[in-house]
Amino acid sequence: MVGRWLAVLATIGITLPALAEGPQRVVSMNLCTDQLAMMLAAPGQLVSVSRHALDPSMSAMADEARALPANSGSAEEIFLLRPDLVLVGSFTDPVTLAMLARLGVPVEVFPAEETIEGIRANMRRMGKALGREAEAGTAIAAFDAELARLDDAPATARPRAALYAANGYSSGSQSLAGQVVALAGFDNIVDEMGFGAGGQLALENLLLSRPDLLVEGRRYPGHSRAEEPLDHPALRALTRSVPSVRMNDTDWVCGTPRILRAVSQLRDARLALTGSQ
């Protein structure tokens, strides 16, 4: 009789903590959710990440990702991993998502982060989804502390930056890249032209807007005509008198705390500019 009670208590004692730990087999299908999950998950909780996470040119956590099996995002592959939670971004193939729903797999969708608050929101959401609210809270606090340290730019007389990437694309303040630039203490020249989130900036207009800093898009291997404006002699002439910084995709492409590295890089550029003036 006592033996039976002891067995029941022991069972409750083992399962209760297990229930409190959240999903045990988490699969991530999106580069950004990969990185957030790797930052916040308990050891062994994350079972697979997308193959983009292993690409050092895109992922800031490629080394950590190497320890985990990679998936290519097909519903069949995901299902065979027997996940109890799948993490996706808002641009993940809706056909795949519908398939997973039909198979009864729980899915958590993380919208792309466009703002700093969006990054915090996703970190909280990730913490809740993984049952790691405490870790998320710690991470957010550290993020905010670092952010406060970096956010020391004056509100007026800010230097002006221009972002310029392949196809002449320039991001405005309503994009994540634009937010990074603003945080680092720069005004964005395309805000003066009413661009919003971003758009194609003619090279002529870039030159005549006389920016104080040029933030260039990353270069991909091989050659493409889309990237030719970045090599245009007129732009190279501009960079002889104006400093230029290259965007390192791993820090910029996802809304993770790593974004602060990009902010720090640009802040250093601002200090160099204003220091020399």
Place this chain on the structure above:
Amino acid sequence: MTRPRYSVLLAGLGLLVGLLFVASLLTGPAGLRLGPSIAALFGGGDEMMGLVMREIRLPRAILGLAVGAALGVSGAALQGFLRNPLAEPGLIGTSASAALGAVVAIHTGLAAAFPPALPLAALTGALVSVALVLVLAGPRAATLSLILSGIAISALAGAATSLALNLSPNPFAANEIVFWMMGSLADRSMLHVWIALPVMALGLALLLPTAGALDALTLGEDAGASMGVDLGRLRLLLVGGTAALVGGATAVAGSIGFVGLVAPHVLRRAVGSRPSRLLPASALGGAAMVLGADIAVRLIMPDRDLKLGVLTALVGAPFFLHLIVKTRGDTP
């Protein structure tokens, strides 16, 4: 009596081209006023404005003129040689083959290592296609053979270009096919001018001496040969000249169609239908056409890169259909 009219025609066309050249210099997304622009062009005034005028607007205007002239004169020469008003570099697949040559040179890294390799590779592609068309369509190229050969060569070259672009490690390369098939002068630099101009000049130097022979060829190959036309030499000059002109133009501007069709056709009556006179006139007419189209794309869509080939096709394709209907009545 027609002689004074010809020089008046050339002068008029020259003036038109000159005006369009200046207009091209003054057109762009940054609204610059006439006075400061011209001053900036010659070094005075603002440094940034000077950069815009000398490094962005000037190469674009020069290339508009050169590419238009190249396409116009090669169209006139092809028509004179094949005795067919439907012959032109785009339709017989030369532009598509030149584009293939250019894409191969760029995406194998050859052009990065040795810049003149770009127009030379385009020239090679063009050369192969012109020679192929002459072999496929035969001496007195009947319209049907000509168009069919052109379709076949264009399709093959286009597919190969698309394949080459898809094999590139660069994520933007696959979309580049639109530039190669429709052409554009956006964001060209003086570097492009320096590599393309010599090749196009070579082509012109090879084609202009064929003027008299093309006149004689009006009466057929037998009569022409009996009038002193060296058919073998003519063929070589024509193939080489056309390949150089189209190769140089396509290497930097992509494939711009219908210029070599429309310019000679519009001007043929004005020069009394003489092939020799049509060559310089078509060069000027083609230059005016491309400069005009390039100005129009910048006025219609100032911030986007509307492809030149879209405008030339909108004008040229109905033209082409009209010509087909017209010549259908003439073929036996």
Place this chain on the structure above:
Amino acid sequence: MSRLTLSGLTCRLAGRTVVDAVDLTLQPGEFVGLIGPNGAGKTTLLRAALGLLPFTGHSSIAALPVRARARAAAFMPQGREIAWPLTVEDLVALGRVAHPDAIAGAERAATERAIAALRLDRLRHRPATSLSGGEQARALLARALAQETPLLVTDEPAAGLDPAAQIEVMELFRDLAAEGRTILSSLHDLGSAARHCSRLILLERGRIVADGPPETVLTPANLARSFGVTAHVERGPQGLIFQILGRTSG
């Protein structure tokens, strides 16, 4: 000083011998009619002699470099191609491309002479492609004439012309021959050839079977064998009268 010498000229096309070992010499002042049944090889012979076709043997014209050929012989082909609507005046002037070194004055004079000879003055500003067949033939002939070469070779020059115009062309050739030029013409109309030519060459299956004054060539035997016809041949006051009477039986 012959205008054209052919020796052993042989042409093979698609495995067939179209012209078979032809020997021929033309002198200044001759108006030579090349006659023969269809498929005899007349056009091929003319083209080969001018170097427009590959052949074995020797041709004095074809042996010259291309530019020199154009100053030695002018050719009016059978196919009356006119690719572009040139004015008649410009078309006739094409005959002068063979003389690019000549001064402008000489160019115009030669063109004017040719236009006058073929009575094209009325048509000079019309587009050549809008003319009737006969008028086009005259314009093309004028072009060959404008080339002002010692030898003039024409392939069926009178085809499509009405009777008066035909006679006009033949008389023109005879007058040119009298001035010292040499005319070699492939002719279909035996009567016309008989009346105006100083010499006839009868070609059959690629071989010359008769060569000489019209009376010696247009014998009943030759007419029967080569053309399968009988004819009445008589010397009249203005030249030979030739009238086909009927077909030979069998």
